[in-house]
Amino acid sequence: MKYDVIFIGSGHAAWHGAQELARAGKRVALIEQEKVSGTCTNFGCNAKILLDGPAELLHHLHNYHGIGMNDAVNIVWPELMAYKHQVIDPMDEAMAQILAVDDIDIIFGHASFVDAHTITVNDDTYTADNFVLAMGQRPAKLPVTGTELTHDSKDFLDLPEMPKSMIMIGAGFIGMEFASIAQAAGSDVTIVEYADRALANFDADYTNRVVELMTAKGIKFAFNNAVEQISQDGDVFSVKTAQGNTFQADMVFDTTGRVPNTDDMNLASIGVETNRGGVVVNDHMQTSVAHIYASGDVVAKTTPRLTPTATFESLYIADVLLGQTTAAIAYPAVPSVTFTLPRMAQIGVSTAEAADSDEYNVYDINFAQLGMFASHHDTEAKVKIVLNQQKQLVGAALIGDAAPELVNTLVPIINHKYTKADLNKTIYAFPTPSAMLPMLLANFLA
Numbered sequence: 317m318k319y320d321v322i323f324i325g326s327g328h329a330a331w332h333g334a335q336e337l338a339r340a341g342k343r344v345a346l347i348e349q350e351k352v353s354g355t356c357t358n359f360g361c362n363a364k365i366l367l368d369g370p371a372e373l374l375h376h377l378h379n380y381h382g383i384g385m386n387d388a389v390n391i392v393w394p395e396l397m398a399y400k401h402q403v404i405d406p407m408d409e410a411m412a413q414i415l416a417v418d419d420i421d422i423i424f425g426h427a428s429f430v431d432a433h434t435i436t437v438n439d440d441t442y443t444a445d446n447f448v449l450a451m452g453q454r455p456a457k458l459p460v461t462g463t464e465l466t467h468d469s470k471d472f473l474d475l476p477e478m479p480k481s482m483i484m485i486g487a488g489f490i491g492m493e494f495a496s497i498a499q500a501a502g503s504d505v506t507i508v509e510y511a512d513r514a515l516a517n518f519d520a521d522y523t524n525r526v527v528e529l530m531t532a533k534g535i536k537f538a539f540n541n542a543v544e545q546i547s548q549d550g551d552v553f554s555v556k557t558a559q560g561n562t563f564q565a566d567m568v569f570d571t572t573g574r575v576p577n578t579d580d581m582n583l584a585s586i587g588v589e590t591n592r593g594g595v596v597v598n599d600h601m602q603t604s605v606a607h608i609y610a611s612g613d614v615v616a617k618t619t620p621r622l623t624p625t626a627t628f629e630s631l632y633i634a635d636v637l638l639g640q641t642t643a644a645i646a647y648p649a650v651p652s653v654t655f656t657l658p659r660m661a662q663i664g665v666s667t668a669e670a671a672d673s674d675e676y677n678v679y680d681i682n683f684a685q686l687g688m689f690a691s692h693h694d695t696e697a698k699v700k701i702v703l704n705q706q707k708q709l710v711g712a713a714l715i716g717d718a719a720p721e722l723v724n725t726l727v728p729i730i731n732h733k734y735t736k737a738d739l740n741k742t743i744y745a746f747p748t749p750s751a752m753l754p755m756l757l758a759n760f761l762a
């Protein structure tokens with residue numbers, strides 16, 4: 317079978333671009349070895365945020381503890397898991413139906429290259445003028461004794477019962493977010509991390525505050541501990557670290573990162589360059605073989621590996637293949653959120669980058685103090701803004717329950733270089749956190 321474009325993978329790095337190409341008349345196929353629409357839909361963002369819902373509600377109730385409410389409800393995990401299956405399990409088929417509307421073929425199986433224009437899937441051969449490598453990543457497995465005893469993020473998002481205790485190895489996105497959910501659902505959680513802090517890419521003050529608040533809820537942190545062995549004795553699992561510490565729990569999760577899916581595809585033999593970070597691309601998302609592009613998490617890149625960046629790259633590649641652009645890919649400011657309780661968000665130039673440069677100034681906005689009435693007594697809400705010498709907003713770090721929505725309100729302000737006059741001409745619904753932030757921000761802009 318011959319196609320104009322074949323995407324390997326069917327996640328966000330693939331299907332958005334596939335739709336654009338198919339709607340422009342191209343013959344398009346997606347190859348998928350697991351579930352249609354990939355990690356975010358089936359084993360990542362969507363399932364995670366659904367399971368986080370009741371934990372977030374409990375957290376909001378806690379904001380009113382002692383000033384009008386008590387925490388009187390509990391999470392019933394098996395019911396919540398049944399609800400997750402009800403909502404998430406049909407999503408891959410629903411996505412397949414949406415893709416069928418544009419006559420996009422979905423071929424199930426593992427794709428591997430025969431030559432630079434041909435792949436095999438289940439012994440069938442397919443050719444295309446262009447390919448897009450969109451294979452994503454899979455959970456990392458620590459190279460230590462007993463690694464087979466650990467579970468991964470997929471297992472967590474499918475837990476039929478919440479274990480009484482668990483260990484997260486790694487205080488990154490997944491370890492921190494899942495710890496927040498598990499603690500709210502009644503599990504005794506320990507996080508073992510080899511660095512001296514959590515979430516290295518987020519503002520250090522805000523991350524430390526999140527760690528303090530998680531600790532106050534009962535989550536235990538062991539920083540500066542590199543895991544070197546996992547063992548089992550009956551129902552008890554032990555995690556030993558190079559520093560001589562041992563931690564015990566009913567279940568251990570390896571949340572030490574993700575690795576690109578570039579194996580068993582003959583990429584090297586057709587000349588596609590890869591490294592530990594994934595598939596190497598130029599500034600047009602082209603691999604070392606000009607007609608083969610790469611998109612999303614599988615790309616070796618410094619841009620955050622997130623659903624919206626995968627979507628952006630997929631749409632950009634479609635534009636290139638349709639001849640609608642010859643320009644290099646240019647990312648707008650990328651917002652990123654960690655769904656801990658409380659939340660944190662980050663966009664554009666970070667506070668750490670700003671501290672190292674004369675080009676930027678950082679200002680604190682004590683959002684809680686001024687916006688408490690609008691933000692459900694969120695005493696933790698704070699924002700640090702990064703301005704350039706022209707007093708334009710170029711970045712921000714946020715902490716607080718409204719951080720995920722608030723960071724989105726900053727997207728147009730950064731991308732379109734809004735001035736104070738632009739904000740003054742804008743009307744927002746009030747009283748809301750998203751009206752308070754631009755109102756406070758206007759004081760700092762040119």
Ligand SMILES: Cc1cc2nc3c(=O)[nH]c(=O)nc-3n(C[C@H](O)[C@H](O)[C@H](O)COP(=O)(O)OP(=O)(O)OC[C@H]3O[C@@H](n4cnc5c(N)ncnc54)[C@H](O)[C@@H]3O)c2cc1C
Pocket residue numbers: 324325326327328329330347348349350351353354355356357359360361364425426427428450451452453469490577581611612613614621622623624626
């Ligand atoms: C637990 C978790 C929570 C997350 N939460 C968030 C969040 O809140 N916000 C956010 O923005 N991002 C989040 N992410 C990250 C987000 O899921 C990814 O950035 C996004 O899914 C990347 O999309 P992709 O299309 O590049 O890869 P994927 O969605 O991983 O899709 C790749 C697909 O390719 C298939 N594949 C691989 N190799 C082959 C092959 N040889 N042949 C055929 N098929 C193949 C795989 O089966 C997979 O379905 C989360 C990730 C995880 C794991």
Ligand SMILES: NC(=O)c1ccc[n+]([C@@H]2O[C@H](COP(=O)([O-])OP(=O)(O)OC[C@H]3O[C@@H](n4cnc5c(N)ncnc54)[C@H](O)[C@@H]3O)[C@@H](O)[C@H]2O)c1
Pocket residue numbers: 458485486487488489490491493508509510511514515516541542543571572573574620621622652653654655
């Ligand atoms: N909210 C979101 O946007 C979101 C949520 C979940 C996942 N994701 C995506 O998934 C990716 C993977 O997330 P992740 O949390 O698995 O990885 P991560 O890279 O964010 O964090 C891994 C952590 O494990 C630690 N670690 C590594 N080896 C260790 C060892 N031997 N002992 C102890 N600690 C060790 C690292 O220092 C790091 O802090 C993210 O980078 C992101 O792209 C995004």
